Amino acid sequence: MRRKVRISPFWQHFLEMFFVMWLGMAVGGRLFRAVSGLSSSEAFSQYPWQSVLSMGLSMTVPMVAWMLWRGHGRRNSMEMAAAMLVPGVPFIVLCSLHVLSGGVAARGYMMLSVPAMLGLMFYRKAAYSMPMGAPWHRRVPLHHH
Template sequence: MTDADSHADVRADGTSAAEPAPAPLATPVTRAASIRAFAWHYVQMLIAMGVGMMALTPLLTFAFERLGGSGLVDRADVSSLLMASSMALGMGLWMRFRRHSWISVSQMSAAMYLAFIPFFPLHWAGVMSGETLLIAGHVLMLPLMALAMLLRRAEYLPGHRH
């Protein structure tokens, strides 16, 4: 074996071709990048909910009315649950497309419903109008969604493989 032959098995980085190649260094993820990724996921959820609400609420309302619930659809509590269903379906479809776990989809969907339910007794007692119930439910939904995301924050950070 000549001196030239012994150098033929050496890579440019100085390691032997007989050894496994070293793993490339991972790009460090900054805190700012993590926050941006988390926030972008949150915005995507809001967009998917909005699309679901606009596309599916009329369909769910139509189906509900055809099944005999026409008078019920005008009630704010029933309407809020139909709206929550359309938002949860739109958002859930997007989350599954993004390969989020079923438990994450379930937790995020629960946030849609749980946001309205605490206000039902106030509405039924006549203390809160239907319009206020809908507004308050949507406002409460935002931190509940953030909480659901924080419970599984690794799914929403850079580098996570869905």
């Protein structure tokens, strides 16, 4: 007999956003390397703060798009964008001042992005604990004239 694994809506939201965030980062990293014509380590070395900014935007933009598509609303989506981008600011500043290398900054930023996301989710737990129907199951209200 198989047991059905049940994931709470909160953790379902987290896993969905985490997946989209990492997918965006993978695609964004490839695009950044293609545009710069450099390997990862060369890009982090030659364009340190730009690499961190690219990483932040690559994680945030698809996550916000996913949240909007899933019906989270603009306020929640913009709050999540801020929670994802704000932790990158000190790393971008430190890279531009040549205090940190791009690789060190990127790893630090990645390590802070998940706790920042979870922190906001716990702060707004009610919003992230509601079950969300799949977007393809939503009914669009019809306007009668």
